[in-house]
Amino acid sequence: MRLGEIVTAAVLAALSIYMMWKSTDLNIGYVAGKGPGGGAWPFWLSAIMLVCTIVIAFNWARRTSPPSRSTEPVLDADGRRMLLQVGGGIFVFVALINVISIYGAMALFLFYYLWFLGRHALWLALTISIATPIAFFFFFEALMRITLPKGMSFTDPVFNVLYDIIY
Amino acid sequence: MEILELLSHGLFLAIQPMNIALIVVGVTLGLFIGAMPGLGSVNGVAILLPITFLVPPASAIIFLAAIYYGAMYGGAISSITLGIPGASTAVATTFDGRPLALKGRASLALVTAAIASFVGGTVSILLFTAFAPPLAHVALSFGPPEIFALMLLAFATFVGLGGDDIPKTVLSICLGLVFASVGFDQISGAPRLVFFGISGFLHGINFLVLAIGVYGIGEMLWTLDTTRGKITSTEARMTFAGIVADTRECFAKAWKGMSIGSLLGFFVGILPAAGATPGSLMSYGVAKMTGRDPDSYGRGNPDGVAAPEAANNSASTGAMLPMLTLGIPGSPTTAILLGGMVIWGLTPGPRLFTDQPEFVWGLIGSFYVSNFFALVINLSFIPLFIWMLRMPFTILAPMIFVLSVVGGYAATNDMHDVWLMLIFGISAFFLRKFDYPLAPAVLAIVLGPIAEPTLRQSLLLSSGDPSIFFTRPIAGTITVIAIILILLPLVGVIRRKLRGTNKASA
Numbered sequence: 256m257r258l259g260e261i262v263t264a265a266v267l268a269a270l271s272i273y274m275m276w277k278s279t280d281l282n283i284g285y286v287a288g289k290g291p292g293g294g295a296w297p298f299w300l301s302a303i304m305l306v307c308t309i310v311i312a313f314n315w316a317r318r319t320s321p322p323s324r325s326t327e328p329v330l331d332a333d334g335r336r337m338l339l340q341v342g343g344g345i346f347v348f349v350a351l352i353n354v355i356s357i358y359g360a361m362a363l364f365l366f367y368y369l370w371f372l373g374r375h376a377l378w379l380a381l382t383i384s385i386a387t388p389i390a391f392f393f394f395f396e397a398l399m400r401i402t403l404p405k406g407m408s409f410t411d412p413v414f415n416v417l418y419d420i421i422y
Numbered sequence: 423m424e425i426l427e428l429l430s431h432g433l434f435l436a437i438q439p440m441n442i443a444l445i446v447v448g449v450t451l452g453l454f455i456g457a458m459p460g461l462g463s464v465n466g467v468a469i470l471l472p473i474t475f476l477v478p479p480a481s482a483i484i485f486l487a488a489i490y491y492g493a494m495y496g497g498a499i500s501s502i503t504l505g506i507p508g509a510s511t512a513v514a515t516t517f518d519g520r521p522l523a524l525k526g527r528a529s530l531a532l533v534t535a536a537i538a539s540f541v542g543g544t545v546s547i548l549l550f551t552a553f554a555p556p557l558a559h560v561a562l563s564f565g566p567p568e569i570f571a572l573m574l575l576a577f578a579t580f581v582g583l584g585g586d587d588i589p590k591t592v593l594s595i596c597l598g599l600v601f602a603s604v605g606f607d608q609i610s611g612a613p614r615l616v617f618f619g620i621s622g623f624l625h626g627i628n629f630l631v632l633a634i635g636v637y638g639i640g641e642m643l644w645t646l647d648t649t650r651g652k653i654t655s656t657e658a659r660m661t662f663a664g665i666v667a668d669t670r671e672c673f674a675k676a677w678k679g680m681s682i683g684s685l686l687g688f689f690v691g692i693l694p695a696a697g698a699t700p701g702s703l704m705s706y707g708v709a710k711m712t713g714r715d716p717d718s719y720g721r722g723n724p725d726g727v728a729a730p731e732a733a734n735n736s737a738s739t740g741a742m743l744p745m746l747t748l749g750i751p752g753s754p755t756t757a758i759l760l761g762g763m764v765i766w767g768l769t770p771g772p773r774l775f776t777d778q779p780e781f782v783w784g785l786i787g788s789f790y791v792s793n794f795f796a797l798v799i800n801l802s803f804i805p806l807f808i809w810m811l812r813m814p815f816t817i818l819a820p821m822i823f824v825l826s827v828v829g830g831y832a833a834t835n836d837m838h839d840v841w842l843m844l845i846f847g848i849s850a851f852f853l854r855k856f857d858y859p860l861a862p863a864v865l866a867i868v869l870g871p872i873a874e875p876t877l878r879q880s881l882l883l884s885s886g887d888p889s890i891f892f893t894r895p896i897a898g899t900i901t902v903i904a905i906i907l908i909l910l911p912l913v914g915v916i917r918r919k920l921r922g923t924n925k926a927s928a
Contacts, residue, residue, distance in 0.1 A: 256856075259852075259855070259856060263852065263853065263856050263858075267593065267597075274600055274615065277615050277616075277617070278614075278615065280614070281607060281610070281612055281614055285881070285886045287885075289609075289882070290609070290878045290879070290882030290886075291877075291878050291881055291882075291886075293607030293609065293610045293612055293614055294607075294614065295878075296599075296603055296874045296877070296878070297599075297600045297603045297614070300596040300599050300600050300603075301596070301600055303592065303596045304593050304597060304600070307589040307590070307592050307593035307596070308589075308593065310589040311587075311589050311590065311593070314587075314589070320587055320857065321857060322855075322857055329855060330647070333647075334647045337643070337646050338643065338647070338851075341643060341646060341819075341823075342643060342848060344823075345639065345823055345827070345844060345847075346844065348823070348824075349827060349837075349840050349841060349844055352827075352831075352837065352840070353837065357827075357828065357831065361824050361827075361828070364820065364823070364824065365820050365824060368816070368819070368820035368823075369816065369817065369820060373814070373817065374816075375816065375817070383817065387821070387824065391824075391828060395828075395832065399455075399465065401465075401832055401835075403832070404831070404837065
């Protein structure tokens with residue numbers, strides 16, 4: 256935790272410096288007759304962020320904040336596995352959206368989570384992972400008129416059938 | 423007495439069978455739309471606006487107002503049961519609503535939210551009926567300096583009363599404000615802070631992307647990590663007697679939050695460009711500040727649910743006031759309603775009350791009726807929401823992830839935002855581990871688009887002299903209160919230091 260605290264502060268400090276630098280693309284000072292320039296607001300706020308990270312680092316050196324005193328690891332073995340399985344699962348889910356449509360990716364993700372991670376019965380996992388995308392489809396496409404990504408063109412036949420139901 | 427006569431006429435109009443049916447349908451739809459993360463009253467009202475061309479204008483606006491109301495009630499549901507705010511107006515509801523649900527008191531939180539919404543709605547309608555025209559003038563006297571001072575106050579309550587690490591809280595606020603400024607400079611129109619030249623940043627960072635990332639993904643990963651996935655959500659059960667008991671507890675513990683929220687929310691709602699979100703946050707801050715035990719807020723105090731919920735409903739009625747009387751919408755949803763009125767052939771503005779009394783009073787009458795139905799429908803759906811919570815966590819968790827991804831996409835229709843949400847979620851998980859409070863960042867990204875232009879306009883008015891925030895009476899008072907709040911933790915530190923040295927010398 257102690258190492259993580261200072262690393263996080265350093266990352267945030269780097270982010271604030273980057274944002275300060277990026278803000279200077281626009282005027283960061285006061286323009287007579289026009290008010291503060293477009294970059295002023297993000298520049299000075301990022302500067303405050305930088306000051307905050309310095310204070311955090313100072314507290315870290317003096318060991319006054321709880322994470323800077325803690326000797327626990329940021330992530331133990333279980334935590335790492337959870338992050339990899341769940342976080343990785345969501346990552347794959349999002350990556351598949353443009354391939355097999357958001358509905359297909361959703362079904363796959365639900366099945367993976369329910370059956371593999373949740374260890375639920377196969378029939379339950381299958382029912383939920385098939386029923387949920389269908390419910391979402393009718394809610395979004397029919398009721399709310401919001402179209403969600405359909406992935407590549409090979410998914411068209413499935414959606415044509417579903418659209419026939421709506422229209 | 424003329425008002426009472428007009429009002430009774432309006433109520434009569436609102437309880438006609440067709441209008442009642444529209445209210446019931448509207449409230450129910452609104453409840454579900456509001457409860458979906460990523461969809462809020464704006465979506466509901468915008469999508470269903472065309473349908474209203476089939477009915478007379480009075481019925482049309484009654485229907486849309488019912489959706490608006492229902493969505494205000496519904497936003498609290500996902501805040502409490504899932505910990506993801508259903509809309510920006512329900513962000514503050516998660517602070518205490520989620521902890522209550524985790525303690526197994528989800529029913530208390532839901533009942534409190536419903537009742538507080540009802541109280542807030544009712545109080546604001548009474549205020550609306552009585553003071554609509556004079557209040558419109560007060561609100562107009564709020565210029566950029568006053569509104570910026572209000573924003574400052576909203577952030578100050580976090581720093582002064584958040585109870586979290588101060589530099590981390592300030593950092594979180596600034597981060598949210600900078601994220602809010604990504605996209606285009608609102609005044610010059612120049613592209614700004616387009617990180618790494620990625621074009622997806624040109625349309626800015628939608629607050630929902632950050633909110634869903636933080637609450638839907640970061641918070642869920644954190645819960646999975648800390649509980650080792652062994653929780654079966656909550657042991658919530660629901661009976662009729664339970665609702666009655668919860669109602670009693672809600673009035674006993676949360677009457678203060680409800681009163682603060684109802685009054686403050688209404689006033690903030692009237693202000694053009696402010697609306698329900700700042701109203702709910704400020705009410706939460708004030709309820710916490712004046713609470714007998716400020717430390718219990720954020721850990722599941724029903725008062726912390728009541729204050730923002732009363733406020734967001736109260737503010738949504740308040741926001742109708744400048745729309746009807748001046749033609750200035752107080753929130754995005756009222757802006758759409760305004761658009762609708764123009765299409766129906768009505769001209770909003772001071773003459774609306776005299777030219778179209780039937781429309782105006784029919785609408786006001788429908789507020790009373792919608793509020794009543796929203797309460798009844800909401801309470802009757804609570805068992806369903808509780809049942810959702812009793813699902814095993816291994817079913818609930820993937821559902822929340824799916825909702826988050828879909829909600830992140832639906833908010834802006836851009837895959838870039840879904841990826842960004844995932845990055846925010848993972849970052850939020852780590853930041854949370856190091857005690858960085860993230861609620862201030864979410865609030866800041868919501869309030870940023872109000873805070874920045876008002877600051878710039880104020881400084882333009884004063885030719886760059888910051889004393890404008892002190893010399894105008896209303897702005898000055900608010901600014902001073904905000905500064906006192908910011909300095910509050912410093913006073914605590916000094917006092918502790920002094921006490922420490924006293925002890926050392928003794």
